[in-house]
Amino acid sequence: MSKLDEVYAKLQVKNGAKMALIVLDGLGDIATQSQGWLTPLEAARTPNLDALSCSGSAQGRMIPVAPGITPGSGPGHLALFGYDPIDWQVGRGVIETLGLGIELKNGDVAARANFCSLNKEGLVTDRRAGRIATEVCERLCTILSSNITKIGTTKVLIYPGKEHRFVIVFQGNGLEGPLTDTDPNREGLMIAEAVPTDPSNVGQANVAQLIKDFYKLALPLLAAEKTANGFLMRGVAHQPNIPTFQQRYGLKAAAIAVYPMYKGLSQLVGMIKIEGPETIAQQFERYVAEYDNYDFFFIHYKYTDKSGEDGDFAAKVKAIEDFDAALPIFLARKPDVIAITGDHSTPCALKGHSWHPQPVLLHSKASGSDKLVRFTETGANSGSLSVFEAKYLMRLMQANAGMFDKYGA
Amino acid sequence: MSKLDEVYAKLQVKNGAKMALIVLDGLGDIATQSQGWLTPLEAARTPNLDALSCSGSAQGRMIPVAPGITPGSGPGHLALFGYDPIDWQVGRGVIETLGLGIELKNGDVAARANFCSLNKEGLVTDRRAGRIATEVCERLCTILSSNITKIGTTKVLIYPGKEHRFVIVFQGNGLEGPLTDTDPNREGLMIAEAVPTDPSNVGQANVAQLIKDFYKLALPLLAAEKTANGFLMRGVAHQPNIPTFQQRYGLKAAAIAVYPMYKGLSQLVGMIKIEGPETIAQQFERYVAEYDNYDFFFIHYKYTDKSGEDGDFAAKVKAIEDFDAALPIFLARKPDVIAITGDHSTPCALKGHSWHPQPVLLHSKASGSDKLVRFTETGANSGSLSVFEAKYLMRLMQANAGMFDKYGA
Numbered sequence: 001m002s003k004l005d006e007v008y009a010k011l012q013v014k015n016g017a018k019m020a021l022i023v024l025d026g027l028g029d030i031a032t033q034s035q036g037w038l039t040p041l042e043a044a045r046t047p048n049l050d051a052l053s054c055s056g057s058a059q060g061r062m063i064p065v066a067p068g069i070t071p072g073s074g075p076g077h078l079a080l081f082g083y084d085p086i087d088w089q090v091g092r093g094v095i096e097t098l099g100l101g102i103e104l105k106n107g108d109v110a111a112r113a114n115f116c117s118l119n120k121e122g123l124v125t126d127r128r129a130g131r132i133a134t135e136v137c138e139r140l141c142t143i144l145s146s147n148i149t150k151i152g153t154t155k156v157l158i159y160p161g162k163e164h165r166f167v168i169v170f171q172g173n174g175l176e177g178p179l180t181d182t183d184p185n186r187e188g189l190m191i192a193e194a195v196p197t198d199p200s201n202v203g204q205a206n207v208a209q210l211i212k213d214f215y216k217l218a219l220p221l222l223a224a225e226k227t228a229n230g231f232l233m234r235g236v237a238h239q240p241n242i243p244t245f246q247q248r249y250g251l252k253a254a255a256i257a258v259y260p261m262y263k264g265l266s267q268l269v270g271m272i273k274i275e276g277p278e279t280i281a282q283q284f285e286r287y288v289a290e291y292d293n294y295d296f297f298f299i300h301y302k303y304t305d306k307s308g309e310d311g312d313f314a315a316k317v318k319a320i321e322d323f324d325a326a327l328p329i330f331l332a333r334k335p336d337v338i339a340i341t342g343d344h345s346t347p348c349a350l351k352g353h354s355w356h357p358q359p360v361l362l363h364s365k366a367s368g369s370d371k372l373v374r375f376t377e378t379g380a381n382s383g384s385l386s387v388f389e390a391k392y393l394m395r396l397m398q399a400n401a402g403m404f405d406k407y408g409a
Numbered sequence: 410m411s412k413l414d415e416v417y418a419k420l421q422v423k424n425g426a427k428m429a430l431i432v433l434d435g436l437g438d439i440a441t442q443s444q445g446w447l448t449p450l451e452a453a454r455t456p457n458l459d460a461l462s463c464s465g466s467a468q469g470r471m472i473p474v475a476p477g478i479t480p481g482s483g484p485g486h487l488a489l490f491g492y493d494p495i496d497w498q499v500g501r502g503v504i505e506t507l508g509l510g511i512e513l514k515n516g517d518v519a520a521r522a523n524f525c526s527l528n529k530e531g532l533v534t535d536r537r538a539g540r541i542a543t544e545v546c547e548r549l550c551t552i553l554s555s556n557i558t559k560i561g562t563t564k565v566l567i568y569p570g571k572e573h574r575f576v577i578v579f580q581g582n583g584l585e586g587p588l589t590d591t592d593p594n595r596e597g598l599m600i601a602e603a604v605p606t607d608p609s610n611v612g613q614a615n616v617a618q619l620i621k622d623f624y625k626l627a628l629p630l631l632a633a634e635k636t637a638n639g640f641l642m643r644g645v646a647h648q649p650n651i652p653t654f655q656q657r658y659g660l661k662a663a664a665i666a667v668y669p670m671y672k673g674l675s676q677l678v679g680m681i682k683i684e685g686p687e688t689i690a691q692q693f694e695r696y697v698a699e700y701d702n703y704d705f706f707f708i709h710y711k712y713t714d715k716s717g718e719d720g721d722f723a724a725k726v727k728a729i730e731d732f733d734a735a736l737p738i739f740l741a742r743k744p745d746v747i748a749i750t751g752d753h754s755t756p757c758a759l760k761g762h763s764w765h766p767q768p769v770l771l772h773s774k775a776s777g778s779d780k781l782v783r784f785t786e787t788g789a790n791s792g793s794l795s796v797f798e799a800k801y802l803m804r805l806m807q808a809n810a811g812m813f814d815k816y817g818a
Contacts (some may be wrong), residue, residue: 002435002684029777030775030776030777030778031465031777031778031780032465032777032778033464033778034467036503037465037778037780039777061793061795065816066413066416066417066801066802066804067800067804067805067808068417068796068804068805068807068808068813069417069420069804069808069813069816070417070813070814070815070816071815071816071817071818072815072816072818073817073818074817074818075816075817085816086412086413087412087818090817092817092818095817095818096818099818103739138666235818241413295717347775347777349774349775352815353815354775354808355805355813356777356793359697367795377777377793378779378780378793381779381791381792381795382791383795386795386796387794387795387796387797
């Protein structure tokens with residue numbers, strides 16, 4: 001724990017306050033000429049967000065990880081949850097597995113895998129096996145998982161994904177990541193060996209041996225296949241032992257998310273998944289229903305990111321307006337502290353995640369008012385929260401909730 | 410390398426994008442009543458900068474080193490080049506030597522020196538030898554350098570500067586700095602001994618002995634002089650082994666600077682010096698001519714700092730307007746990313762460098778627009794880049810150039 005984290009921990013008190021972190025995935029955007037120099041948030045009609053902004057809110061922008069770094073959903077959310085995303089690196093295999101809705105325990109090792117095509121010499125001829133249909137992938141995963149359930153004392157779990165993608169999980173003792181990929185990254189080469197990134201790490205050496213053994217067992221099972229007769233592994237890593245919300249903040253936290261990835265990420269930090277809701281209105285209704293049962297609510301909305309990834313400005317505006325229209329359901333039961341933000345920006349012009357600081361609105365009795373009549377990127381530039389690292393948002397929320405004692409006399 | 414730098418290094422990709430860092434030395438300023446509460450940048454007519462600001466640019470302000478720290482040109486530029494100026498301290502002797510246009514190799518030890526006056530007892534009676542004329546300084550340096558070329562296996566090089574100033578360079582193996590000054594800092598004292606700052610450092614001990622030997626050889630050569638019969642050494646340090654732009658960023662970088670100091674500083678990080686241009690218009694013309702040969706251009710403009718040091722508000726306004734008038738030559742061949750900023754502020758009211766964050770304008774297809782119609786200190790205060798440490802500018806430029814992969818899944 002850093003010296004600063006130790007200070008936060010010492011100052012922390014329990015007071016029963018309620019908080020909600022509402023994440024519009026990929027909310028932030030950039031103003032471009034083709035859209036009249038407006039961002040989607042600026043172009044959208046958002047009467048409810050505007051009213052919230054006018055009724056005593058602070059605004060600012062948050063650097064998701066560090067200047068210029070574009071985060072994936074994993075680091076983006078870890079930062080929002082208050083965990084330094086440089087200190088807590090979660091492997092791609094783990095994130096992918098969580099994304100399939102599969103629960104992992106601390107220490108489980110997970111890898112993303114692709115079915116691939118091998119020629120007679122064992123050289124990779126197609127790294128994605130011609131993007132086989134999902135049903136083929138499911139059939140091949142069943143072949144593997146029904147034949148390989150254990151290697152020594154280690155449990156082996158195999159789950160199909162979309163098209164050629166699947167994940168492999170090793171559950172056992174003394175396992176650790178990360179290891180290098182077995183994907184040679186281009187065709188015409190042999191399947192690579194998974195090598196420990198730290199040569200002195202025994203847990204990584206154990207996993208290296210497991211992967212060798214797994215290939216020996218698995219490749220013969222695929223030998224009869226025409227295209228998908230091999231597979232490549234990437235992002236081999238273990239689920240780190242992250243302190244839970246309860247341990248770190250003394251908060252009983254619930255996650256109301258629709259997509260598996262975000263349920264999985266919230267589970268990494270020990271949040272309770274609330275299943276059922278499919279629309280943002282249903283998510284807010286469920287929040288109201290569960291209000292008394294938790295201290296902290298993480299509510300995740302996906303469609304802002306989706307439309308940003310598609311480069312669909314109108315769809316992103318619509319996603320924001322849909323969100324805004326549902327917001328009164330949430331506001332009917334205002335918690336003590338509300339934070340509304342994104343996990344990063346997903347500018348339509350870039351059709352992908354970006355490093356641009358996402359706007360954040362913080363509303364509580366203690367937030368003060370920045371006298372901004374709307375919640376937008378440009379307005380947030382002159383907000384009292386200024387630009388800060390996303391990992392501090394939780395600390396600001398705790399402070400606004402009155403959860404910190406004074407530091408020193 | 411810090412953990413964060415390791416992350417940047419891992420995410421870095423080569424994509425052939427072109428970048429230009431344009432530095433108006435000492436650009437930043439402060440608004441004072443005597444100038445109608447305007448800074449020179451605010452008072453200047455800058456139609457070309459204004460147009461650039463309006464065509465999709467982000468703005469902010471940069472802390473050159475740390476809050477309240479006024480940098481010299483060395484730390485100011487190292488930060489702009491993306492090197493933490495607290496981690497990478499370049500001795501004054503090295504900076505002074507570079508400023509004379511002399512090339513140094515990594516490990517060379519350089520010291521600033523002043524001729525001084527000594528009385529019969531060897532006490533310093535004038536620390537600047539009555540500010541002898543530059544020609545006298547040149548004559549004395551010739552006496553020293555023609556008589557002393559080596560001490561043991563170490564080469565000794567002596568170069569005259571202005572008035573009483575000169576530099577001494579030791580080239581050899583196993584030499585290291587920094588050492589304390591031989592300047593006693595006031596008259597009436599003996600020449601001090603140069604002492605290693607780290608008593609256990611062998612390289613520093615070697616330099617301490619060299620300096621003793623050098624005094625033994627040099628003082629008799631000056632004994633006949635009336636005023637300049639001694640000398641004092643300051644800022645004894647070696648040129649650190651800084652990773653080059655090529656090593657750190659994978660970029661082939663060129664420096665188009667007029668003053669030797671800035672050529673020298675760019676050389677410290679492995680930039681190629683482009684010689685010839687004398688005016689900013691010529692510098693921009695040369696940039697256009699060399700466009701295809703480099704990935705990164707550092708273009709340095711001196712006159713904003715000069716006028717600031719003189720406290721000449723009108724001259725600083727004129728320097729900015731001259732720069733702006735030449736800017737279209739540069740803009741005729743826009744690189745993918747443009748950053749326009751200073752290495753620090755040089756407020757006219759303070760007649761010197763200062764700690765005030767300098768304004769920065771960042772322009773690329775991915776920069777977005779802050780909808781600011783001019784580039785000024787006051788406008789930059791509400792820009793999306795906010796206030797950040799200058800050492801991160803390179804990271805933002807890389808991000809804007811698409812030179813970083815996504816971090817995590």
